[in-house]
Amino acid sequence: MKQSFKIFMTVAEELSIVKAAKRSFVTQQCVSDHIKRLEEEYGVLLFNRKPHLSLTEAGEVMFQYLRSTKILESNMERTLQEMSADRKGSFTVGLSTSRAQIILPLVLPKYYELFPEVEVSFYVNDTVILEKCLMDGSIDLFLGVNASHNPAFHTMPIISDKIQLIISEHLFQQHFGSKMLSEFYSGVDLTAFSGVPFSLYYETGAMNVIIRQHLSDCGISLEKTPYHISDCDTHILLCSSGLCAALIPKMLSLRVHEHNAKCSPGQRIHIFPVKSFHYPLRVELIWHKNITQPFYVKVFCELIDEAANQLMKK
Known part of the structure; x- marks a missing residue:
């Protein structure tokens, strides 16, 4: 992704030229110049300057497309890395604190035996927060409960809990x-x-x-x-x-x-x-629909599925 797009995304996230400049390690003038060039290149206004900095409709469209592009680029890098480095790679998983404490001790020993060179990071939060993190690309997949039916998501059912x-x-x-x-x-x-x-x-x-x-x-x-x-x-x-x-x-x-x-x-x-409790408690693994998961992520998902179903039998 070219630098102007990266700086635009930072400004869109911060809605502040000053904060975006600090995050990007460039001057405020440099940030303003990048935004101005993009507006001239596409012939649209990307930000409202008054009464405070905010995205225009065109800016929202660009931000959504660039966010999807960022996620696709990240997936491409992981896939190519897998092809070139066999079983090396990294990914980030979101899940709740309680499920992390119960499931991960069952999953990680087996996973490490298979993929000792893969780095797995975990981000702990509620499902509604994890959905937002998946959309902005800060996590690669998450184990959620009753997640929203987002058309951008691919859903792998794990269990129906009680x-x-x-x-x-x-x-x-x-x-x-x-x-x-x-x-x-x-x-x-x-x-x-x-x-x-x-x-x-x-x-x-x-x-x-x-x-x-x-x-x-x-x-x-x-x-x-x-x-x-x-x-x-x-x-x-x-x-x-x-x-x-x-x-x-x-x-x-x-x-x-x-x-x-x-x-x-x-x-x-x-x-x-509990009698007459008919409300679904869907536990699912969720990632972006357009993403092809590397082999080492697919195996991780299978181990999560196995562990969750094992817990339901106890």
Whole structure:
């Protein structure tokens, strides 16, 4: 990509000549000259200068095309590198903190045996943020939950996850005593738990959306929700302390099983399926539709698929 295009993209991202100059290690005058030449070359105004710097409609079009070009160039470089260097290369994967902690220990030992020369970087965030990162080319693919149906994305389905309720033995005894335990193992109606304190998720998270939808559709009100956390492991730790119950994906319940294997009966965490929870929890690997993934990325995806399905059987 020629220098003028690179500088244009930097200005479009920063919407500041000063910041773009600093990022590009050039003078402000140099940045202005590059933008002016592009506007003269294409005969359009790319930026509104007043009342503050912003992209024009033509500028938006150029920015979207150049962003796609940048991603294609990056893919071409990786593919050519693979052809010339056998099993060497690099790529960046996005995923949530909780899934990283559960899946990567299962995947990376096997992957390293196959591709010791491949560098893999991981970027941790919620799906809605990872979608934006994929679009701007800062990651190559991501493991997402209920990602948007973007026509620019290629989607590889991994699993359809399920929601489970977790509650400590101590908190369960406080609210239910010894009754209902065997019945709840076959499924719970969240109405019965309306007075139990719960930890919930951040508004941006996919889990928050489907849980709120279920509560709304079923007319259920959870009266005490003092904590809002994005990390599933923290939900489990709070639950184990007896502070609150939580709703977690089955795929991430490994930590609960590990806790129960080590604790005394009085510290056990119960896991109950949730009745009438029909909202999809799609776990998918997603990358750009026009990208041809190198062999070492394809194998990584296969190992993720294998590990996720293994977790669902536990």
